[in-house]
Every structure is written in C-alpha cells, then in structure tokens.
Amino acid sequence: MAKVSDVVAALARPIAEQAGCQVWDVEYVREAGEWFLRVYIDREGGVDLDCCEAVSRPLSDALDEADPIQGSYTFEVSSAGLDRPLRRPDHFAQCMGRKVDVKLYRPVDGCKEVTGALTGYEDGAVSVDGVRFDKKDVAQVRLHVEF
Numbered sequence: 001m002a003k004v005s006d007v008v009a010a011l012a013r014p015i016a017e018q019a020g021c022q023v024w025d026v027e028y029v030r031e032a033g034e035w036f037l038r039v040y041i042d043r044e045g046g047v048d049l050d051c052c053e054a055v056s057r058p059l060s061d062a063l064d065e066a067d068p069i070q071g072s073y074t075f076e077v078s079s080a081g082l083d084r085p086l087r088r089p090d091h092f093a094q095c096m097g098r099k100v101d102v103k104l105y106r107p108v109d110g111c112k113e114v115t116g117a118l119t120g121y122e123d124g125a126v127s128v129d130g131v132r133f134d135k136k137d138v139a140q141v142r143l144h145v146e147f
Contacts, residue, residue, distance in 0.1 A: 004028040004037070007068040012039050012059050019054035021047065024080035025087060028069070035073035037063075040080040047079035086141045092121035099144040102128055104137050115144055 005026040012023045024040040041047055056077040086092050095118055102114045120127030124135030
C-alpha cells in the first residue's frame, strides 16, 4: 500500500504546476494527538499567499474526491521556506553547491552542527565542504539562511 504522502504528492503535482509552482515535500504527521497533512510548495521568485490558495483549493477538492486518508486531519499548504529541510535525493541534487546547515546526532570533531557548501550526496551520506558525514550520523540537513 502506498504511503499517504506519496499519494498526496501525486495528486498535488499537476495542481501545483498549473499554479506555476512545484511540490517540494508532503508530510502526514501526528502532532499533539492530531493528524496534519502538509504540502510544501516552491516557486521561482518565492511563494506568496495567492500561490498557497491556488494550490490549496483545488487540492482540497481532489483530496475529497480521492479520499486517500481515513479519519480527520488538518490540511495545510505553505512555502517550503528559506531554511527548508533537504530530505530526498532530488532535494540534494537541486541544492548542490549551496550553503547548508547539517545537524548531527553526536559530535564529530567536537561539533554537532556544521555549516558549509553541499558538495555531495550519496545514499544518505552528505558531504559538506568535501567532508563526508554518514547517513547514520546525520539528523537533519537544511538550507542555510544568512541574515
């Protein structure tokens, strides 16, 4: 049986494309005892409220029709954000060379966080400024934002 996030992503892609956006990620998670379905979108030049609405309304109708989720949930469409997490191989491919923040499960050379240019990704292992971190050591990778 397909994961809810995969089914929703397949429904969302053509709707997002019609709105001039792309689906960055979909998550279906339980928080504080409630289920949330979140669709994160991206667009060249950024995502605004009109983009979110242009995806949310038709996707909500498509979800009602397809009914891929049993029970109630809160549905949200939002920007992937400037500091978006990189989770899938295509995320890493799109962001190669960009500055990222890597959080590690345990310190490596005394550090649990590393910031630098994304220089590689292979089977979950991440390289930053040429230094490789194994999949088992990487808790999270996000795009770096400088203020």
